[in-house]
């Protein structure tokens with residue numbers, strides 16, 4: 001009889017205990033979890049499998065006796081064994097190319113992910129600084145490029161253009177009853193690598209790993225989704241695991257995304273959907289279409305903007321200037337796509353809040369055709385507000401379409417920020433021109449990913465633009481040895497510092513939507529996180545080792561903003577009233593004024 005009783009599983013209890021989020025933030029742990037599986041089915045299920053870690057009592061209870069070697073290996077021993085094999089892989093591959101080594105590391109981590117998620121997330125959380133470059137940028141880019149060859153087991157859900165009309169029933173094929181976070185891509189702009197079609201699934205998987213590691217989201221409640229609407233990548237059209245058809249366009253495309261969003265909302269109305277790596281033409285359109293209807297955000301537009309704004313404000317602080325001086329700074333943004341325009345949108349909003357009037361700051365925008373002015377024909381409506389008046393640029397000796405070097409030479413900006421996806425575009429000449437910046441401590445942000453697409457390397461930036469610069473890059477670089485014991489600090493200016501906290505705050509508040517106010521709160525929280533002493537050393541963002549702490553702080557800031565805007569509907573037993581009360585207590589304790597209200 002006891003066999004039939006669906007007992008509360010010690011497996012899950014142990015597993016979930018380990019995923020309670022940082023001490024300072026509330027837990028997302030659901031009630032007791034029931035394992036319906038028995039025997040080999042458990043061993044083949046990475047959510048429940050403990051490998052040789054099942055104690056004898058559980059082996060009896062779960063029908064595992066005889067299916068495992070007799071010795072019980074503790075979780076700690078399994079952990080040590082895994083780390084040992086990881087370290088020996090590092091030793092054995094020393095001297096081989098970076099790509100080969102990174103892929104080998106990804107494979108060993110991925111095998112563990114596929115087999116035993118409890119152990120996988122434990123090693124990931126404990127070693128996030130070492131493992132983030134493998135499961136996230138830059139290696140995840142290489143993994144996506146080679147996905148069809150690397151494919152062993154599916155992960156997440158795959159919807160295709162062929163599933164039209166079926167999505168509402170397909171969504172029930174997902175085995176977990178509850179989903180909190182969805183990361184959705186159509187694979188059309190994977191990092192700076194372009195259209196990778198179905199192979200782009202690696203990005204939602206990597207982002208959700210960061211949700212588990214940084215925000216403590218229950219790994220059984222995350223769902224990576226690939227919406228395969230075809231690909232325009234000629235090479236993939238010849239052979240890959242996705243549809244071998246050109247991408248859907250226009251109404252056909254949008255109706256497929258509509259259907260998927262409706263299906264997701266019908267089954268999990270409180271889940272948050274993060275749009276990721278959609279090409280420009282759909283990124284803004286889908287954001288506008290869904291942001292007031294569903295609880296969703298676009299990470300490339302909105303997450304990136306907050307991280308960049310924190311970096312820009314940090315740069316102002318690093319000059320020893322008051323934050324209010326941000327409105328006077330000259331900033332050149334290279335790349336007028338989803339990310340670049342997202343950054344400018346948020347920076348303009350910050351200037352408007354600081355000055356109390358419509359902003360016309362000295363921000364310059366460059367795309368593949370050069371400086372964007374009001375004379376540009378066919379400028380995209382989302383870029384139009386940032387096009388410079390022709391008189392203004394002429395007074396600097398510039399014109400419509402001036403090239404990057406010319407703009408840097410004439411503008412002498414405080415900040416040069418790249419979100420172009422073009423590797424090496426901040427070449428020696430451009431970097432040397434930054435030496436003539438009006439500021440003695442200019443900043444260079446080479447934010448494009450992966451490493452090969454970064455606008456410049458950290459070493460080149462310090463070498464050509466001078467040792468005093470502040471430097472940030474989207475993908476990690478080693479700190480730069482400047483000689484005489486001096487080190488050029490490398491910041492990882494990546495949206496990973498915000499999206500987990502945005503999702504966490506959204507979930508815990510049970511917000512109906514993700515509002516501008518919630519995103520602003522996230523950015524301000526990150527911007528005010530670093531101490532003056534760190535900022536003076538050019539350190540603008542916390543170390544990755546602190547990702548859980550910053551994420552909890554960002555999550556709390558987002559939650560408070562949701563409450564303040566009356567968007568919080570509560571979660572589980574914590575209703576909107578209680579949230580409001582908790583938030584008031586916290587706000588009274590924190591007499592700190594809003595960072596940007598000044």
Ligand SMILES: NC(=O)c1ccc[n+]([C@@H]2O[C@H](COP(=O)([O-])OP(=O)(O)OC[C@H]3O[C@@H](n4cnc5c(N)ncnc54)[C@H](O)[C@@H]3O)[C@@H](O)[C@H]2O)c1
Nearest residue numbers: 191192280336337338339367368420421448449474494495
């Ligand atoms: N660090 C981060 O957190 C982060 C976040 C989002 C995006 N990104 C990176 O930013 C890059 C761009 O992403 P996106 O979504 O904005 O792409 P996008 O395709 O929407 O935009 C790319 C923009 O770059 C411009 N561009 C292309 N070639 C150029 C050139 N030679 N000179 C100047 N501009 C040029 C294009 O005209 C376009 O405006 C990608 O590499 C992505 O990985 C980084």
Ligand SMILES: O=C(O)C[C@H](O)C(=O)O
Nearest residue numbers: 137191277300449494495
């Ligand atoms: O994925 C990343 O590392 C950041 C960003 O979302 C990107 O598209 O490059």
Ligand SMILES: [Mg+2]
Nearest residue numbers: 276277299300
């Ligand atoms: Mg992205």
